[in-house]
Amino acid sequence: SLAGFGNLMQDVLWCFSQVKGTIDIGVAEADIISTVEFNHTGELLATGDKGGRVVIFQREQESKNQPHRRGEYNVYSTFQSHEPEFDYLKSLEIEEKINKIRWLPQQNAAYFLLSTNDKTVKLWKVSERDKRPEGYNLKDEDGRLRDPSMITVLRVPVLRPMDLMVEATPRRVFANAHTYHINSISVNSDYETYMSADDLRINLWNFEITNQSFNIVDIKPANMEELTEVITAAEFHPHHCNTFVYSSSKGTIRLCDMRTSALCDRHAKFFEEPEDPSNRSFFSEIISSISDVKFSHSGRYIMTRDYLTVKVWDLNMENRPIETYQVHDYLRSKLCSLYENDCIFDKFECVWNGSDSVIMTGSYNNFFRMFDRNTKRDVTLEASRENSKPRAILKPRKVCVGGKRRKDEISVDSLDFSKKILHTAWHPSENIIAVAATNNLYIFQDKVN
Amino acid sequence: MECTLDAQSLISISLRKIHSSRTQRGGIKLHKNLLVSYVLRNARQLYLSERYAELYRRQQHYPDGAPLLAMPACPPPPAAAPPELAVLPLPTDAQDREARSCGAVRSGAELLEVPVCAVPPELQRAPCRDSSPGFYRATGSAGPGGGGAGAAPGLLYAASCDFGSGGAPHCSSRTTVLDLDTHVVTTVENGYLHQDCCSQCPCCCQPAPGLASPPPPPGTKRKYYPGQEEEEEGVEEGEPGGGGVAGGPPFAPCSKRARFEEYSTEHPPDSSNISNLISIFGSGFTGLVSRQQADSEQPLNGQLCSKQALASLGAWTRAIVAF
Numbered sequence: 001s002l003a004g005f006g007n008l009m010q011d012v013l014w015c016f017s018q019v020k021g022t023i024d025i026g027v028a029e030a031d032i033i034s035t036v037e038f039n040h041t042g043e044l045l046a047t048g049d050k051g052g053r054v055v056i057f058q059r060e061q062e063s064k065n066q067p068h069r070r071g072e073y074n075v076y077s078t079f080q081s082h083e084p085e086f087d088y089l090k091s092l093e094i095e096e097k098i099n100k101i102r103w104l105p106q107q108n109a110a111y112f113l114l115s116t117n118d119k120t121v122k123l124w125k126v127s128e129r130d131k132r133p134e135g136y137n138l139k140d141e142d143g144r145l146r147d148p149s150m151i152t153v154l155r156v157p158v159l160r161p162m163d164l165m166v167e168a169t170p171r172r173v174f175a176n177a178h179t180y181h182i183n184s185i186s187v188n189s190d191y192e193t194y195m196s197a198d199d200l201r202i203n204l205w206n207f208e209i210t211n212q213s214f215n216i217v218d219i220k221p222a223n224m225e226e227l228t229e230v231i232t233a234a235e236f237h238p239h240h241c242n243t244f245v246y247s248s249s250k251g252t253i254r255l256c257d258m259r260t261s262a263l264c265d266r267h268a269k270f271f272e273e274p275e276d277p278s279n280r281s282f283f284s285e286i287i288s289s290i291s292d293v294k295f296s297h298s299g300r301y302i303m304t305r306d307y308l309t310v311k312v313w314d315l316n317m318e319n320r321p322i323e324t325y326q327v328h329d330y331l332r333s334k335l336c337s338l339y340e341n342d343c344i345f346d347k348f349e350c351v352w353n354g355s356d357s358v359i360m361t362g363s364y365n366n367f368f369r370m371f372d373r374n375t376k377r378d379v380t381l382e383a384s385r386e387n388s389k390p391r392a393i394l395k396p397r398k399v400c401v402g403g404k405r406r407k408d409e410i411s412v413d414s415l416d417f418s419k420k421i422l423h424t425a426w427h428p429s430e431n432i433i434a435v436a437a438t439n440n441l442y443i444f445q446d447k448v449n
Numbered sequence: 450m451e452c453t454l455d456a457q458s459l460i461s462i463s464l465r466k467i468h469s470s471r472t473q474r475g476g477i478k479l480h481k482n483l484l485v486s487y488v489l490r491n492a493r494q495l496y497l498s499e500r501y502a503e504l505y506r507r508q509q510h511y512p513d514g515a516p517l518l519a520m521p522a523c524p525p526p527p528a529a530a531p532p533e534l535a536v537l538p539l540p541t542d543a544q545d546r547e548a549r550s551c552g553a554v555r556s557g558a559e560l561l562e563v564p565v566c567a568v569p570p571e572l573q574r575a576p577c578r579d580s581s582p583g584f585y586r587a588t589g590s591a592g593p594g595g596g597g598a599g600a601a602p603g604l605l606y607a608a609s610c611d612f613g614s615g616g617a618p619h620c621s622s623r624t625t626v627l628d629l630d631t632h633v634v635t636t637v638e639n640g641y642l643h644q645d646c647c648s649q650c651p652c653c654c655q656p657a658p659g660l661a662s663p664p665p666p667p668g669t670k671r672k673y674y675p676g677q678e679e680e681e682e683g684v685e686e687g688e689p690g691g692g693g694v695a696g697g698p699p700f701a702p703c704s705k706r707a708r709f710e711e712y713s714t715e716h717p718p719d720s721s722n723i724s725n726l727i728s729i730f731g732s733g734f735t736g737l738v739s740r741q742q743a744d745s746e747q748p749l750n751g752q753l754c755s756k757q758a759l760a761s762l763g764a765w766t767r768a769i770v771a772f
Contacts, residue, residue: 090476092475092476093474093475093476094475094476095474095475097475118475118476180479181475181476181478181479181480183480199479199480200479227483228483229483230479230480230483232480249480249483249484281491282459282488282491282492282495283488284491285484285487285488285491286484286487286488289480289484336453336454336459337453339459339462339488340454340462342466345481345484
């Protein structure tokens with residue numbers, strides 16, 4: 001179904017489809033999902049975790065016998081992408097946690113994706129093998145070498161079918177280019193280059209070349225004493241291969257054009273909303289830091305996420321966003337506690353649906369929120385095992401801010417801040433969403449009539 | 450926005466976060482530490498502005514022009530020195546505090562001519578170069594570096610700095626210190642005068658009794674003689690020298706011996722119990738991150754103020770100092 005059809009909030013009923021992951025009480029830190037990404041067709045869904053592993057799910061072909069079950073996602077491939085490393089020179093441990101996965105568009109039978117930890121980006125090739133050669137002359141079926149002098153007959157090896165095997169191989173390793181922690185990678189629309197961004201620099205790579213990269217943004221001050229902001233996210237424009245944006249910890253977005261100069265320290269556009277002085281607090285700088293930036297599929301808008309809001313910006317208007325959505329404004333009075341328990345540093349991501357009409361982002365208590373840009377309606381849903389019956393319709397949730405709490409509402413003080421939804425993904429063309437809740441991956445679909 | 454924590458608690462919480470980030474897996478997170486430094490700056494601005502406001506109120510009782518030192522010069526502290534300086538004042542009027550928490554972050558900065566060494570230099574402080582410890586001085590007119598327009602006469606300034614160009618930003622002479630062993634947070638006032646005075650009156654160069662630790666007894670590892678550029682031998686736990694700015698004192702990060710004890714807010718700030726401690730902070734943002742900061746290009750210059758801070762603090766062995 002086209003994403004544009006019937007995409008209004010009141011028409012869509014979200015149903016539970018699947019959940020991946022264990023139900024154990026104790027969650028191993030390595031199993032915490034740290035990134036989720038559909039590929040360009042939505043056929044594949046990749047997750048990365050803190051243990052450095054990548055798990056790829058593939059959607060089953062839809063069955064005519066069971067039309068009510070739109071294709072389910074099953075494990076396709078699992079591999080260890082990154083291992084913990086130790087930088088002896090700086091006496092630093094490098095975490096194996098996968099920060100981001102980005103797919104390349106499919107150009108042949110194999111699938112390619114980029115995965116990155118804090119320091120190293122890797123290009124992985126995921127390919128299928130369903131045939132294997134049999135009848136070698138120089139080795140027998142077990143692989144043991146034959147004595148050539150004992151061979152009397154020659155034969156031509158033939159390919160015979162075998163059980164499908166999916167193998168992932170690292171094709172490129174892009175290392176030693178980042179002094180600081182990588183927070184973003186983004187594939188260019190030319191499909192030949194990509195960029196990687198850390199706190200202070202952005203590098204441009206060619207997929208074929210691993211021993212050098214071009215530095216295109218550098219905001220490191222000559223004197224680190226003067227450091228006032230860092231880069232928090234970066235993304236290429238979906239269509240214009242010369243254009244990219246990066247967000248900062250100060251709540252600003254810069255759009256850069258690589259045609260203007262080799263080093264894009266000067267932005268072509270600068271997006272910033274003036275601060276509301278009445279909201280000033282100890283934590284103003286923290287909550288204005290942008291944790292994610294995403295171009296719309298159309299390329300006309302960018303969406304940013306800071307601690308309390310999601311904002312949509314029109315590329316043609318730099319002085320303020322065109323839309324601002326409150327994700328969980330009831331937390332504004334709790335910032336002190338959230339600072340104490342470090343939750344205020346959580347980096348939430350945000351995603352567009354295929355038609356750019358709905359945006360989604362996560363919150364606490366395993367809640368996630370959707371905002372319909374056309375109707376201005378919003379909904380809060382929950383990813384929980386209790387709502388995990390097949391095709392069960394998700395019931396909207398509501399947080400009670402004060403006063404009398406209704407029966408179905410949950411009060412702010414009852415929210416579980418250890419259950420946070422930081423990473424979500426939306427199928428490129430259908431109403432299928434993947435929501436990472438700690439170590440579990442939930443897949444929801446809209447109700448099929 | 451209501452905040453359940455006062456400025457001093459926020460400062461100590463922030464310092465602990467910075468400290469614990471040094472030993473977290475994956476190295477120091479530049480982004481998080483930058484954000485924490487903002488909170489630190491905001492809280493400190495409020496805290497100092499409240500303190501100054503209170504000192505100003507008290508000073509209204511004193512004759513005009515009489516220099517009022519935060520610390521007494523020589524032996525007995527003049528009765529004029531408000532004993533409350535030793536105590537961390539908490540605003541009793543919550544409403545007043547809230548009213549100031551928003552405005553004070555800005556107005557406090559204008560009111561004080563305290564060189565704020567913190568990130569970011571939005572306050573446009575000129576870094577100052579000064580090797581002598583800071584002190585407070587009441588001035589009828591603006592102190593060196595220019596009092597802010599509209600600064601009230603008689604207001605205290607941290608005024609020992611020569612606001613030269615370049616060089617090291619100077620730490621305020623009132624420092625908030627987190628003892629890494631006892632996790633006690635203390636505000637320590639620098640106790641001595643300008644270098645000129647020290648050479649004539651060595652007894653001046655000691656912190657006022659009761660406000661900072663007594664001078665280290667002989668036989669301890671470290672002796673601090675304010676005003677002297679004594680080479681620190683046997684710097685604890687740190688990379689010796691550590692690629693510092695030329696002429697700067699050695700830098701001594703003390704992250705290796707971190708002990709994570711329960712922080713009890715019931716601990717009174719009892720500075721007399723503090724044993725030998727080292728300040729590991731210089732000034733500015735680089736002071737916040739140790740050498741483990743993943744940047745081999747940047748020579749560590751965080752020790753710019755450590756010598757002064759060390760000297761001023763008397764005998765501290767492991768501490769994080771808020772600039």
